[in-house]
Amino acid sequence: MSRRSVRTERRLFLADGPKAVEGALSVEGCVVEVFATPAALEHHATLLTGADVTLVDDRALASLSDSVSPAGVVAVCRHLDAPLQHVVTASPRLLAICADVRDPGNAGTVIRTADAAGADAVVLAGQSVDPYNPKTVRATVGSLFHLPFAIAPDPAAAVRAAQARGLTVLAADGGGEDDLFDVDLSGPTAWLFGNEAWGLPDELAALADHRVAIPIHGRAESLNLSTAAAVCLYASARAQRSSR
Template identity: 90%
Template sequence: MSTPLVATNSRVKEARKLSRRSVRTERRLFLADGPKAVEGALSIEGCVVEVFATPAALEHHADLLAGATVTLVDERALASLSDSVSPAGVVALCHHIDAPLADVVTASTRLLAICADVRDPGNAGNVIRTADAAGADAVVLAGQSVDAYNPKTVRSTVGSLFHLPFAVEADPATAVRAAQARGLTVLAADGSGEVDLFGADLAGPTAWLFGNEAWGLPAELAALADHRVAIPIHGRAESLNLSTAAAVCLYASARAQRT
């Protein structure tokens, strides 16, 4: 077994630079931290450049890492590459996997999540994970949304980032129009919407449009949707947070499309 690389090794230092969005964007590379993320990355041909692992993790995850290009690192080096409080010992260096909008929103798309200006990494990751669980076909991160490859976003998807296609689109309106052009009904999740979620027709191809955590959807963007849909609040809560609202909406569509 080769001697593990240390934190001051040049390869480890170069990989550590991917904690910055500008470097990730320039190099089209990112780090996937933890066994679930690494497993998902390894399931996509050509995604993984190499896997950094401690000797203990290599032994523990022998089946997962079989056939992968593994670089041994010591505990301190691994911790410098991980965003987790308790690193699991494996981090994959990966190529970006987002696809063009036209390849993600297609004529066969039946359930789509569009995130417009979603800034919180955890929220974005939870929406991606929920979309995956609900059987959605794809996700679009639009406008000033958080980087999909932010370490916290990747970790919060728990591997789902690698399970369904996603696109990054600078203009949310372009994403909405692309969905409509492909025959999807665009529903804006809006607390003041004119349609009640549980009275809405959700059986057809649908794109859900979710807005920013703090201020929701801009009026001009919500106006582009075919309908604005409100989740009824039966108790005294003022509203639902973004990831919870997305889960309710996506599962309502999933249920309607499967009955």
Template identity: 75%
Template sequence: MTTVPLTTGNGRVKEARKLSRRSARSERRLFLADGPKAVESAIVVPGCVVEVFATPAATERHAALSAAATAAEAAWTLVDERALASLSDAVNPAGVVAVCRFLDRPLEHLLDPAPRLVALCADVRDPGNAGTVIRTADAAGAGAVVLAGSSVDAYNPKTVRASVGSLFQVPVAVAADPADAVRRAQSAGLQVLAADGAGEVDLFEADDLLAAPTAWLFGNEAWGLPEELAALADHRVRIPILGRAESLNLSTAAALCLYASARAHRV
């Protein structure tokens, strides 16, 4: 551990700060995990954490985390408040930021063998939604999350923060073509259920259907699933709207669908 806190002008701090850009993350396959919960989750993954930057005050507060980083052979580096703030996009930084290696795995690896429950996101653009879907999938016991098409970067700081550590706990794949991801899931023995407000199947009446191994297909926040992609699904499932709301947002819909499957799998 360095004993003199580094400043914003330090070369290592500058290099880490570049990871706020997607292009730099993709080139170096590194990203920033902000906050003690994220860092704690990252340290558990062997070889994930490269270096932790922390203020002296945060180091005192999180002595156990510092010890865990050292045990995991990750450098724990003291930085001053300004340097730490330059690495965080939080309004009130928690004082701890880790440089981590990418975690995503090839889709074919995640589907061999196929898990019983998968969340497949097509063109999901909002980082908060993506992170919440990852967190919900983890909570529901899903075996994988797939971010397909022009979906937001899994390592966007807001996505990482919204996942509340689940990015480090549930396997994630990145797929260029949503249609190909759907076909691969089906080839692996999963039924694909498209979450569609106009679907022919009512979620409340689909227990028998939900009991089978399933990949849920979720579309973009604004326009949903393109017709040609939804047509590839085995079934389209609607969440009944019982009140006067026009619709549900993506992360809420995903939570209802994933937990419906999780419940059916336990019966």
């Protein structure tokens, strides 16, 4: 299951390490089987209580993990993504849409940040990285199992679907005309984040209700994607909680 095509065909992926396995075990019906070394089973006995565990040696476990230092426990999991319409019709108040986000670490960090900020869902749209890529799963540190997410082939369709459900779509854009701290963030909001290298295409950003820039007060040229996402999502989370 190291290749996306295989993961997609089988609708299975690997959760590597205790945090990922713990998250997977918290979702009913997600875990098919757990593989662990005897040492890991002993060390994580509480975590693995009641799980269907197959004991393997270090060499076999290493073949399932792409980590430099495998933690000794890997779970085979069923896919968790929901259809886009299911995600947007659940009346989310805070949504993150990632358009063509290619880096597994960035995508995983956005999912983790969205979870931490109390967002309702994440959409990975366009040519974004596979959320089941082992590096993405690892970067979420278990958050992949905590909140709904969708895989959408068309970013524009994701934007329109969010707007159709009453969410204001804000494009995070360094050249945006609105300052983050001047925008009303108290209502249902979908943040639109673009590719790490080239940001959002003009035609996609134009679909948003507002193009919003994070003010840069120092000499830095810009913020990286995951940092910008954290600032935007937490700004919305604070505004929404203050308005209740």
